[in-house]
Amino acid sequence: MLGSLISYSPSVNPKTENPDELIAIGVLASLQNFIRKCIVAVLSYGPMPKHIAFIMDGNRRYAKFRSIQEGSGHRMGFSALIASLLYCYEMGVKYITVYAFSIDNFKRDPTEVKSLMELMEEKINELLENRNVINKVNCKINFWGKLDMLSEPVRVAAEKLMASTAENTGLVFSVCMPYNSTSEIVNAVSKVCAERRDILQREDVDNVANNGVHSDISVADLDHHMYSAGCPDPDIVIRTSGETRLSNFLLWQTTFSHLQNPDPLWPEFSFKHLVWAILQYQRVHPYIEQSRNLAKKQL
Numbered sequence: 458m459l460g461s462l463i464s465y466s467p468s469v470n471p472k473t474e475n476p477d478e479l480i481a482i483g484v485l486a487s488l489q490n491f492i493r494k495c496i497v498a499v500l501s502y503g504p505m506p507k508h509i510a511f512i513m514d515g516n517r518r519y520a521k522f523r524s525i526q527e528g529s530g531h532r533m534g535f536s537a538l539i540a541s542l543l544y545c546y547e548m549g550v551k552y553i554t555v556y557a558f559s560i561d562n563f564k565r566d567p568t569e570v571k572s573l574m575e576l577m578e579e580k581i582n583e584l585l586e587n588r589n590v591i592n593k594v595n596c597k598i599n600f601w602g603k604l605d606m607l608s609e610p611v612r613v614a615a616e617k618l619m620a621s622t623a624e625n626t627g628l629v630f631s632v633c634m635p636y637n638s639t640s641e642i643v644n645a646v647s648k649v650c651a652e653r654r655d656i657l658q659r660e661d662v663d664n665v666a667n668n669g670v671h672s673d674i675s676v677a678d679l680d681h682h683m684y685s686a687g688c689p690d691p692d693i694v695i696r697t698s699g700e701t702r703l704s705n706f707l708l709w710q711t712t713f714s715h716l717q718n719p720d721p722l723w724p725e726f727s728f729k730h731l732v733w734a735i736l737q738y739q740r741v742h743p744y745i746e747q748s749r750n751l752a753k754k755q756l
């Protein structure tokens with residue numbers, strides 16, 4: 458069913474036309490599929506994450522180490538992203554969120570920003586062209602962030618993709634771009650304050666004392682105005698390239714998330730790294746649940 462999406466993956470685009478080699482590659486791919494399905498079945502005996510978030514770090518370094526163009530690193534990063542989406546889909550992970558472009562990334566060299574934006578536009582349009590496949594797998598695609606900071610073609614493509622997948626109820630794929638957590642929180646606080654001001658004005662209350670704003674703002678009020686409203690918090694955050702910082706990513710949503718920092722650079726991230734991250738999550742799952750329950754009781 459995911460045929461068109463699978464074709465993004467470099468491993469299924471063999472560079473040979475020799476029939477014997479093609480047969481061998483086909484047999485190997487079937488064997489890999491079978492082994493992957495067995496591993497997923499075994500893994501499913503443990504608690505499975507509902508939501509995995511990725512910080513796709515190390516695309517430029519990958520390009521540098523391989524002596525290829527910087528843009529090729531990001532291109533291979535996109536293939537790794539599609540492969541990870543497929544694996545998560547096979548594993549029944551319903552929510553996948555990625556940090557695709559931080560607001561700070563606009564401070565990078567203008568040529569790099571331009572080429573990254575061109576890549577985003579190309580890939581979002583490619584996803585739009587494949588929206589029949591996306592709809593068949595019932596995948597909803599969100600963009601979280603300050604979309605007004607994007608150039609018009611990227612923003613329009615992102616909005617079209619969101620609108621054309623909005624009714625889907627299966628896999629939820631959220632792309633954070635241009636995003637950072639502090640701006641998401643500030644945005645949510647402003648929206649709650651604006652709502653409260655409207656209520657006070659409607660009720661014609663003398664609101665000079667509290668500057669027009671009710672002071673009893675709750676966690677639930679803010680939750681409601683986060684880009685992530687309606688999504689469970691990530692169970693696992695995976696940041697590749699061994700980096701151990703959250704870098705302003707989902708700070709509001711990661712109180713109980715299990716952090717994993719595998720060494721590979723993002724374009725090298727593969728099924729085995731995902732399996733390892735889930736195994737580590739399953740190992741600590743009882744402690745995470747304990748802390749979550751304790752926090753609920755204290756409220």
Ligand SMILES: CC(C)=CCC/C(C)=C/CC/C(C)=C/COP(=O)(O)OP(=O)(O)O
Nearest residue numbers: 513514515516517518534535557577580581
């Ligand atoms: C449409 C869509 C969702 C596209 C996603 C494409 C993609 C893989 C984007 C990653 C962008 C990015 C700035 C990653 C961080 O690596 P880096 O460039 O900072 O590399 P470094 O850590 O080696 O410096």
